[in-house]
Structure formats: structure tokens, C-alpha cells
Amino acid sequence: xxxxxxxxxxxxxxxxxxxxxxxxxxxxxxxxxxxxxxxxxxxxxxxxxxxxxxxxxxxxxxxxxxxxxxxxxxxxxxxxxxxxxxxxxxxxxxxxxxxxxxxxxxxxxxxxxxxxxxxxxxxxxxxxxxxxxxxxxxxxxxxxxxxxxxxxxxxxxxxxxxxxxxxxxxxxxxxxxxxxxxxx
Amino acid sequence: xxxxxxxxxxxxxxxxxxxxxxxxxxxxxxxxxxxxxxxxxxxxxxxxxxxxxxxxxxxxxxxxxxxxxxxxxxxxxxxxxxxxxxxxxxxxxxxxxxxxxxxxxxxxxxxxxxxxxxxxxxxxxxxxxxxxxxxxxxxxxxxxxxxxxxxxxxxxxxxxxxxxxxxxxxxxxxxxxxxxxxxxxxxxxxxxxxxxxxxxxxxxxxxxxxxxxxxxxxxxxxxxxxxxxxxxxxxxxxxxxxxxxxxxxxxxxxxxxxxxxxxxxxxxxxxxxxxxxxxxxxxxxxxxxxxxxxxxxxxxxxxxxxxxxxxxxxxxxxxxxxxxxxxxxxxxxxxxxxxxxxxxxxxxxxxxxxxxxxxxxxxxxxxxxxxxxxxxxxxxxxxxxxxxxxxxxxxxxxxxxxxxxxxxxxxxxxxxxxxxxxxxxxxxxxxxxxxxxxxxxxxxxxxxxxxxxxxxxxxxxxxxxxxxxxxxxxxxxxxxxxxxxxxxxxxxxxxxxxxxxxxxxxxxxxxxxxx
Numbered sequence: 001x002x003x004x005x006x007x008x009x010x011x012x013x014x015x016x017x018x019x020x021x022x023x024x025x026x027x028x029x030x031x032x033x034x035x036x037x038x039x040x041x042x043x044x045x046x047x048x049x050x051x052x053x054x055x056x057x058x059x060x061x062x063x064x065x066x067x068x069x070x071x072x073x074x075x076x077x078x079x080x081x082x083x084x085x086x087x088x089x090x091x092x093x094x095x096x097x098x099x100x101x102x103x104x105x106x107x108x109x110x111x112x113x114x115x116x117x118x119x120x121x122x123x124x125x126x127x128x129x130x131x132x133x134x135x136x137x138x139x140x141x142x143x144x145x146x147x148x149x150x151x152x153x154x155x156x157x158x159x160x161x162x163x164x165x166x167x168x169x170x171x172x173x174x175x176x177x178x179x180x181x182x183x184x
Numbered sequence: 185x186x187x188x189x190x191x192x193x194x195x196x197x198x199x200x201x202x203x204x205x206x207x208x209x210x211x212x213x214x215x216x217x218x219x220x221x222x223x224x225x226x227x228x229x230x231x232x233x234x235x236x237x238x239x240x241x242x243x244x245x246x247x248x249x250x251x252x253x254x255x256x257x258x259x260x261x262x263x264x265x266x267x268x269x270x271x272x273x274x275x276x277x278x279x280x281x282x283x284x285x286x287x288x289x290x291x292x293x294x295x296x297x298x299x300x301x302x303x304x305x306x307x308x309x310x311x312x313x314x315x316x317x318x319x320x321x322x323x324x325x326x327x328x329x330x331x332x333x334x335x336x337x338x339x340x341x342x343x344x345x346x347x348x349x350x351x352x353x354x355x356x357x358x359x360x361x362x363x364x365x366x367x368x369x370x371x372x373x374x375x376x377x378x379x380x381x382x383x384x385x386x387x388x389x390x391x392x393x394x395x396x397x398x399x400x401x402x403x404x405x406x407x408x409x410x411x412x413x414x415x416x417x418x419x420x421x422x423x424x425x426x427x428x429x430x431x432x433x434x435x436x437x438x439x440x441x442x443x444x445x446x447x448x449x450x451x452x453x454x455x456x457x458x459x460x461x462x463x464x465x466x467x468x469x470x471x472x473x474x475x476x477x478x479x480x481x482x483x484x485x486x487x488x489x490x491x492x493x494x495x496x497x498x499x500x501x502x503x504x505x506x507x508x509x510x511x512x513x514x515x516x517x518x519x520x521x522x523x524x525x526x527x528x529x530x531x532x533x534x535x536x537x538x539x540x541x542x543x544x545x546x547x548x549x550x551x552x553x554x555x556x557x558x559x560x561x562x563x564x565x566x567x568x569x570x571x572x573x574x575x576x577x578x579x580x581x582x583x584x585x586x587x588x589x590x591x592x593x594x595x596x597x598x599x600x601x602x603x604x605x606x607x608x609x610x611x612x613x614x615x616x617x618x619x620x621x622x623x624x625x626x627x628x629x630x631x632x633x634x635x636x637x638x639x640x641x642x643x644x645x646x647x648x649x650x651x652x653x654x655x656x657x658x659x660x661x662x663x664x665x666x667x668x669x670x671x672x673x674x675x676x677x678x679x680x681x682x683x684x685x686x687x688x689x690x691x692x693x694x695x696x697x698x699x
Contacts, residue, residue: 067448
């Protein structure tokens with residue numbers, strides 16, 4: 001299992017200083033880069049960003065707290081995002097959430113007792129014609145991310161196994177290059 | 185002779201195992217000269233992963249293919265289009281595809297979205313060439329003549345918007361593409377960005393020439409990581425190909441595009457909130473006027489259009505505005521990529537001229553529900569769109585006709601529900617979603633949505649008749665008092681559910697009858 005490197009002001013400064021030249025418009029790109037690098041946006045980064053972009057700390061805090069994607073604390077190694085939007089609701093998203101809660105012990109917005117998996121709602125993944133759908137993300141997910149659709153039966157079982165880190169190495173995907181490389 | 189196999193890399197196909205299928209074909213192709221090309225999706229999602237093989241007689245499709253099927257397919261002669269229970273024949277002959285008019289999506293699922301050469305081999309670039317011949321005024325005139333209206337939801341005439349920005353004087357202007365496709369039931373933007381990204385780049389470049397803008401931004405929602413990868417790759421390819429950069433297409437015009445990622449805020453699909461987000465602020469709505477056309481990104485004149493609006497432009501330029509305008513009905517001209525979703529048997533993207541009725545789309549094209557139960561309600565136009573009962577299935581798909589029926593077309597999403605749906609729960613969800621996603625700037629949206637949830641809860645607790653007046657009054661306030669469409673349109677799903685399905689709210693008869 002790979003993990004995110006720990007935050008250090010020096011490592012944060014490298015990202016911030018590199019991107020701050022564009023001015024205030026760089027705020028979201030900086031936050032994305034910090035979150036992608038460290039797995040969260042540490043509180044300590046906020047005054048550094050404010051100074052680099054010449055905006056107030058309140059402005060930075062206001063943006064970080066406004067957007068659902070940014071988190072001040074590290075997330076569990078695996079985050080299962082279950083789509084709760086109408087198309088998925090119409091196709092049985094409620095039953096999927098119930099089954100996930102039954103099998104993992106974590107309902108929507110909750111983290112499992114061992115702290116390894118968070119289950120979160122997401123509002124539309126654009127997989128509305130193959131609903132219900134979900135996205136599993138995190139440093140402990142093979143490839144960093146996995147999409148799943150038409151969730152029922154064996155497909156739902158496989159997703160829950162992967163979410164709980166129980167997935168046996170699949171002969172179909174073991175040792176195979178990512179899709180983009182296979183293509184060329 | 186190398187055999188070409190096409191396997192979608194569209195996110196929905198990948199979610200159903202397309203990467204495993206591609207890998208399995210790679211393993212079984214050992215010893216054969218086989219090239220696997222990852223395409224977008226044709227949009228026949230009940231058949232995904234749908235793979236195609238190029239044969240001397242044209243492409244032959246198979247689907248839905250699981251990785252376990254590949255060995256059998258290869259044994260049955262997949263590489264020369266051999267017979268197999270999963271063989272679908274020529275994809276263009278599948279009725280769902282054969283009945284469409286694919287003007288904007290013609291290349292999606294067909295071409296290699298990573299190859300500028302393939303794009304040009306399939307007619308790409310012709311719109312830009314024609315645009316350079318016409319010049320800025322000629323381009324704007326062509327877009328006006330085509331009758332194209334914004335496909336993102338509001339339906340404002342695209343050419344008029346461009347004309348306003350073209351007439352504005354400023355040292356810098358911008359083209360902003362709204363790819364924050366947050367509406368449930370919609371995925372057309374995602375499909376274009378994954379399956380034919382160069383058409384969007386070309387459309388933006390044409391817009392840049394038309395109004396005198398040298399910079400463009402694409403604001404893409406973070407829930408679409410696959411689209412981000414595909415589009416970023418296309419941007420790099422387009423710069424090498426001369427579609428972007430300095431002196432594009434050998435002209436005097438410079439144009440380049442930057443991809444910006446959103447961060448999980450539905451309201452950033454509203455154009456002014458989107459502009460604030462790019463500028464590095466909370467994505468809060470701005471009051472209009474001033475219009476973005478006069479005072480947009482960084483305070484400069486800005487064209488802001490949806491992905492599909494911009495992706496429709498190359499066809500209009502290449503084939504002429506009349507060709508495009510000849511499709512459709514009334515003031516709804518050209519084609520609309522309608523997205524069938526939810527509990528639907530044949531879910532997928534159906535591009536057709538405006539005017540087909542809702543019932544044809546749902547029952548005939550969509551084949552009714554996937555569950556096999558009766559269709560009870562259809563939500564058109566995303567989470568802020570109305571719920572239509574069967575009684576309104578004769579409504580033609582047209583901006584004005586939908587507005588007259590108390591709904592909106594929005595971005596063209598059609599979400600099908602069977603008879604197990606609880607419309608009070610759906611109305612509650614609409615208010616709850618609005619409360620979660622409100623930017624908080626205006627009171628009707630911020631407070632009204634929370635109060636809406638409470639009122640609907642009381643109706644569920646048996647206090648239907650007494651609360652109905654309150655809910656209608658609240659919806660009225662939100663509709664006319666909100667700063668943007670999030671609070672202003674949330675009443676559509678709520679009131680349509682109340683009007684057409686009163687029994688779900690504990691109301692015996694519709695209000696009109698009771699009075």
C-alpha cells in the first residue's frame with residue numbers, strides 16, 4: 001500500500017511558489033496540487049497560500065471550505081463515492097447504499113471502524129445511462145481510481161471487496177499496462 | 185495486414201469493464217497482427233462495452249463484451265468479423281443509431297480521440313478552414329443564421345452572444361467553455377471530451393476568431409477525471425497539430441486553451457459562479473447585469489458557452505448554417521443530443537432534430553424501463569427540471585413546448601422512473617440538493633431550500649393539505665427571488681411533482697379540483 005508523503009512547509013512552498021506567478025486565479029490549481037500531493041490541504045498551507053497570492057487568509061479559508069473536494073484532514077486510504085443523483089436513484093442507488101452499509105459497516109458520510117474506508121455521496125459521475133454508479137478512489141486503490149456501473153450482483157460484490165481491500169489480485173488485470181498504453 | 189479493433193475508453197464503458205476487455209484482447213491477439221484503438225462511445229450504453237472490428241466490408245460490432253467472452257470471440261473469428269452470439273453486425277445499422285441524426289456526435293465512438301490525423305481524416309478541421317475564409321463577421325453571421333441556441337440549458341441564441349462580445353472593445357477577450365456538467369442524467373459533454381475532444385477545441389478556436397479572443401478556458405468538473413485526461417492529451421496534440429497556439433491553421437490568429445478543474449460545487453455550472461471560480465474565488469453567483477459578454481472573466485468581454493454549443497459550431501461552419509437550421513421545429517433549430525438515463529432499457533445518447541415527442545423518446549427509443557415495470561415519471565433537464573407524467577408524453581422536445589408544459593429541456597437529460605418512485609421523496613431531494621449546493625449568496629435559495637425540506641417533511645407526516653399552500657408560496661418566492669437558476673429552478677421538480685402526483689404528498693385530489 002502506497003501512501004501520501006507527510007506535509008512539510010518546504011514541500012508545500014515548492015508547489016505554491018511554482019504556481020503563484022499567475023496571481024489569484026491560481027488558487028484552485030494550487031489547492032488541487034496540494035491535495036493531490038499530500039492527500040489533504042493542511043491548515044498550515046493556508047497562510048502560505050494567502051501570502052503568495054496576496055489575498056487574505058479569510059479568502060483562502062473561504063474557498064477551501066466552499067468546495068466539497070478539499071479536506072483539511074487526511075482521508076482514509078480508500079474512499080467509495082456512491083452516486084446519489086436522480087438517475088442513479090431511479091435505478092436503485094438506495095439499495096446499493098444499504099448493501100454497502102450492511103457489508104462495510106459504514107453508511108453514507110461515515111468511515112469504517114478500522115479507518116480504512118470512507119463512504120461518501122457524490123452527485124453525478126456522468127454514468128447515468130449505466131446507473132447506479134460509483135467511484136472508488138484513494139492511494140490504496142489499484143491505479144488510484146476505479147469506476148463501476150450497473151451495480152448489482154457480482155459487480156457490486158467485486159466493488160465492495162475492492163473497497164474493503166479484500167480483492168484478490170485479478171488475473172485479468174495483473175501485470176497489464178494501463179489502458180492508455182495498451183491502446184497504442 | 186493489421187486488424188484494427190476498436191474498444192471504447194469512455195468512462196461508462198470503462199466502468200463496465202472495457203479496460204479488462206482491451207487487456208484480454210491484447211493477450212489473445214498474441215501471434216496476430218492486431219492494433220487496439222481506444223475510442224469514445226457510440227452512446228449505446230446497454231451494449232457497452234461494445235467493441236468493433238474493421239473488416240473489408242466495414243466495421244462489425246460485438247457487445248456487451250466481458251473479458252471472459254474474449255477467448256470465445258477470438259475462436260469464433262473476431263478478427264475478421266466472424267459469427268458469435270454477441271455479434272451485432274454493422275453498428276450504423278443498429279436501429280438506435282440508424283434513427284439518429286448525428287451532426288455533432290458524428291465522430292464520437294468512431295475516431296481515435298488521441299489522434300489529430302484521424303480527426304482530420306473524418307472531416308475535422310473543415311469548420312475552422314471555412315471560418316478563416318469567412319472572417320469574424322461572417323462567422324458570427326453564420327452562427328446567427330444557424331439558429332443555434334445554448335445547449336447548456338438556458339437556450340440563449342449563441343450567435344447573438346458572440347455578436348455582443350465581438351462588438352465590445354477591450355485589450356483582451358475570453359472564450360470560456362462550461363464543462364461543469366453537473367446535471368443528473370446528462371453525460372453528452374463528458375462523451376465529447378472523451379470521444380471527440382478536437383471538435384470542442386475547433387469550436388472554441390472558431391469562437392475566438394469570431395470575437396477576437398486569443399485565450400480560452402475549459403472549466404471541467406472534478407467528477408470527470410477520465411475526461412480531464414483525454415482532453416489534456418488532446419490539447420497537447422492540438423498544439424503540435426497547429427489547431428492551437430500562434431497563427432492557428434496558418435492564419436493571423438492566435439488562440440490557446442487552458443483546462444481548469446472545478447472542485448465539487450454544483451453551482452459552478454452557473455456561468456457567473458464559474459467565472460468567479462476560475463478567478464480564484466468561492467464559486468458564488470454574480471448579479472446580472474453586467475452580462476459576461478460585457479464584463480466577464482477578469483472583467484473582460486467573455487463568450488461563455490456549453491461544450492455541446494461550441495462542439496456544434498464546426499459542423500455549422502463546414503456544412504453551412506442552412507443545413508443545420510433545416511433540422512428541428514419552431515425556434516428550436518438543429519439537433520439536440522438527448523441523453524436517456526436512469527431506469528431505462530436502452531439508455532444512451534440519441535442525437536436528433538428537435539420535435540420528437542417525449543413519449544417516443546421514452547417508450548419507443550428508450551424501450552421503457554430497465555426494471556420492466558411501467559414508466560410513472562420522467563425528469564427532464566437535470567435536478568432542476570420538471571417531472572413529467574405519462575399524460576404529458578405528447579410534449580414535443582422543443583424549448584418553447586417544454587416551457588409551456590411547465591418544464592425545461594435543460595442540457596437534454598431524460599431520467600426515467602418506474603412505478604416504485606415516490607415523488608414526494610424526489611421533491612424533497614430537489615430541495616435538499618439545493619440546500620447542500622446553494623452558494624449562499626441570496627436568501628430565497630439559501631434559506632428557502634432548507635425550509636422547503638421541512639415543509640415537505642411535514643407533508644409526509646400527514647399534514648399535506650395544510651402545508652400545500654405554504655410550499656407553493658415558498659416555491660414562488662424562490663422562483664422569482666433567487667439570483668440564479670439553482671434557487672430559481674428548484675421549484676420546477678417540486679411543483680411538477682406536486683401538480684402531477686398529489687397522491688404522493690397525502691393529497692387526495694389536485695388543488696384545482698378541490699377548489
